[in-house]
Amino acid sequence: MENKCAGRETCAICGVPVHRNGEYAAPTVKGRSHATEHHYVPERFFGRSKKRPGTKREPIFKACPWGSESATAVFCYECHEELLHNPVLLPEDIERLAALVRGRGLSEATKPEHRALIAGRIRLFHEVIAAGIKALSSPGPR
Secondary structure, rough: OOOOOOOOEOOOOOOEOOOOOOOOOOOOHHOOOEEEEEEEEOHHHOOOOOOOOOOOOOOOOOOOOOOOOOOEEEEHHHHHHHOOOOOOOOHHHHHHHHHHHHHOOOOOOOOOOOOOHHHHHHHHHHHHHHHHHHHHHHOOOO
């Protein structure tokens, strides 16, 4: 996905013009609007890691369930690091998610050798997020 406005690169979420010239992550307007790239589906889910090049781990997914393996978008530092990497999950949110996990047979008494259950929980968590976005995007009372 390419996000540009009047030829300038913009954040895929908030739409602010982003830049690539200095002050990355600085607590300044310039630092907060620095361009960052984010994989829609984390590379670690496929056994890869940018921080450990050449190191291969057991993948959670052999193929991307959403058809977005290696796809990225550009975000401002703030939306990337503060919003995407730090979702707010309150105790009641975790309790409801845990109930969904149990209801779908994705809970664990002990860690199995396979990764199918965590893959199922990841798919479920995406389903929860997508359903919430869809519900909030629909017209009508909330």
